[in-house]
Amino acid sequence: MARRKLTGLHILLTGASSGIGRELAIQLIEQGADIIAVARRADRLQQLADTIQRPEQFTYLVADVTNPADRQRAIAECQQRWGGLDVLINNAGSGAIGPFSTADEARLRRVMEVNFFAPVELTRLALPLLRRGTQPIIVNVSSVLAHRGVPQKTEYCASKFALHGFSDALRAELAKDKIDVLLVSPSTTATEFFDKVEGDLQKPHGRFGARSAAYVASAAIRALRAGRHEVILSTGGRLLVWLDRLCPPLADRLVAWWG
Ligand SMILES: NC(=O)c1ccc[n+]([C@@H]2O[C@H](COP(=O)([O-])OP(=O)(O)OC[C@H]3O[C@@H](n4cnc5c(N)ncnc54)[C@H](OP(=O)(O)O)[C@@H]3O)[C@@H](O)[C@H]2O)c1
Numbered sequence: 001m002a003r004r005k006l007t008g009l010h011i012l013l014t015g016a017s018s019g020i021g022r023e024l025a026i027q028l029i030e031q032g033a034d035i036i037a038v039a040r041r042a043d044r045l046q047q048l049a050d051t052i053q054r055p056e057q058f059t060y061l062v063a064d065v066t067n068p069a070d071r072q073r074a075i076a077e078c079q080q081r082w083g084g085l086d087v088l089i090n091n092a093g094s095g096a097i098g099p100f101s102t103a104d105e106a107r108l109r110r111v112m113e114v115n116f117f118a119p120v121e122l123t124r125l126a127l128p129l130l131r132r133g134t135q136p137i138i139v140n141v142s143s144v145l146a147h148r149g150v151p152q153k154t155e156y157c158a159s160k161f162a163l164h165g166f167s168d169a170l171r172a173e174l175a176k177d178k179i180d181v182l183l184v185s186p187s188t189t190a191t192e193f194f195d196k197v198e199g200d201l202q203k204p205h206g207r208f209g210a211r212s213a214a215y216v217a218s219a220a221i222r223a224l225r226a227g228r229h230e231v232i233l234s235t236g237g238r239l240l241v242w243l244d245r246l247c248p249p250l251a252d253r254l255v256a257w258w259g
Pocket residue numbers: 014015016017018019020021038039040041042044063064065066091092093094114141142143144185186187188189190191192193194196213
């Protein structure tokens with residue numbers, strides 16, 4: 001895929017009220033893109049609107065991505081403002097932590113709703129608009145844990161593995177339509193994510209060596225511009241994925257010890 005210029009591109013971005021999504025919005029607007037941002041917290045979206053240097057390039061929608069009517073509203077907004085869509089960024093996500101045996105089905109379904117069904121169904125709705133877009137692309141913000149499962153995060157890993165599989169399959173399916181799919185896999189990132197994670201965070205888990213949201217957003221945007229299909233955003237993450245491919249039993253022992 002050819003390199004992509006961001007100036008004037010029309011982008012629908014979910015999960016823009018904090019963390020990686022907020023940074024993506026700020027940096028994409030600085031680079032000339034137009035954004036419709038989606039999240040549930042109106043006050044945070046308004047704060048972001050107040051921060052942004054070029055307000056004419058930014059609008060937001062208070063919406064829950066797990067709600068089908070809200071997803072329809074987001075797509076209708078793109079249709080009304082732009083008549084098409086160049087980039088869909090499925091970034092909204094949430095996590096759960098703790099043993100599988102003591103968790104329940106309701107928690108698994110909540111995580112899957114946000115991290116898998118919502119981006120998949122928003123993608124389905126967005127396809128007609130993307131077909132009218134310029135160098136159209138779907139960006140799915142996933143995780144290193146979409147490549148290698150770890151203990152105590154079964155629901156989260158399952159949801160991100162599902163998004164990974166969906167992304168690979170869809171990329172191949174949409175190649176003939178020239179709609180691209182980029183899977184972005186951050187490692188631990190310093191955001192509110194761990195404050196909101198469901199379950200019992202027994203130790204200050206996983207924040208060691210965390211990257212900033214600004215770093216992750218800027219690496220994701222580089223991958224988007226370069227037309228890459230997949231990017232793992234830390235050396236530790238890349239090493240873990242390679243170890244898992246080369247010697248799965250050793251990777252199993254490592255993550256069991258670490259977890
Ligand atoms: N932080 C990490 O260590 C890390 C590592 C790897 C991957 N990731 C992934 O990166 C993405 C962004 O996470 P983050 O670290 O930036 O966490 P964050 O600061 O908690 O941001 C999550 C965003 O998702 C939005 N969101 C959650 N549920 C939503 C819903 N039902 N409808 C609409 N928006 C919703 C939140 O907004 P509202 O609450 O306002 O709705 C917020 O804007 C997620 O997909 C996450 O899985 C994070």
